[in-house]
Amino acid sequence: VSTHFWNVDVEDNVFAILRDTEGRTAMLHSSSTQWKHRFNLEIYMSEGYLSVNGILSSTRSYGDETVTIARKKFDEGFATGKPREEIIYFDTDPSWELEVADFIRHITEDSPVESGNSEQALKAMQLVFDIYADDAK
Structure with missing residues (x-):
């Protein structure tokens, strides 16, 4: 938690690494010093990942809202570290x-x-x- 940029009693950046009782880990970063509006939520699991980007706001300043889904595959058709992704675009909220x-x-x-x-x-x-x-x- 830091208040290095804005001279107010509210943090301008928060970084947190969280772990539950079963050892699962989450990382959080929230920033008011990032000048470009961004929203990104990534969830990684043993068999794939899910990524949510953007927020459908009235200003559209957070960009297009998308959900990306990828499943773990280790066969000849996929390069390791570059899985095939399915991207879903949203235009209504x-x-x-x-x-x-x-x-x-x-x-x-x-x-x-x-x-x-x-x-x-x-x-x-x-x-x-x-x-x-x-x-x-």
Whole structure:
């Protein structure tokens, strides 16, 4: 966590390496000093990877939204380190409509919220707190 660029009490860069109890690792970098808007989420697994790039915002400043999927293949047709990728492009963002519909469904059906509930929000905030606390050590 650093505040080297902007003279405010909010970090301008955060780097965090996280590990869960099963040894899985995640790396996070958030920056307000990166002048070009970027969004990139990469998930690597034993049999392939998934990469989400860009965000469909009203300004389109984060670029085109794409999902790239690649599966591990080690045969003659694929060079090691250069797997065949499937790229999916998105030009509409239905997330607001889907979230509102889900919200209404939970109210009308009196059903518990499974995704994005207050317990998950508290865990996310605890993780942020832990990153700040670890930085202070």
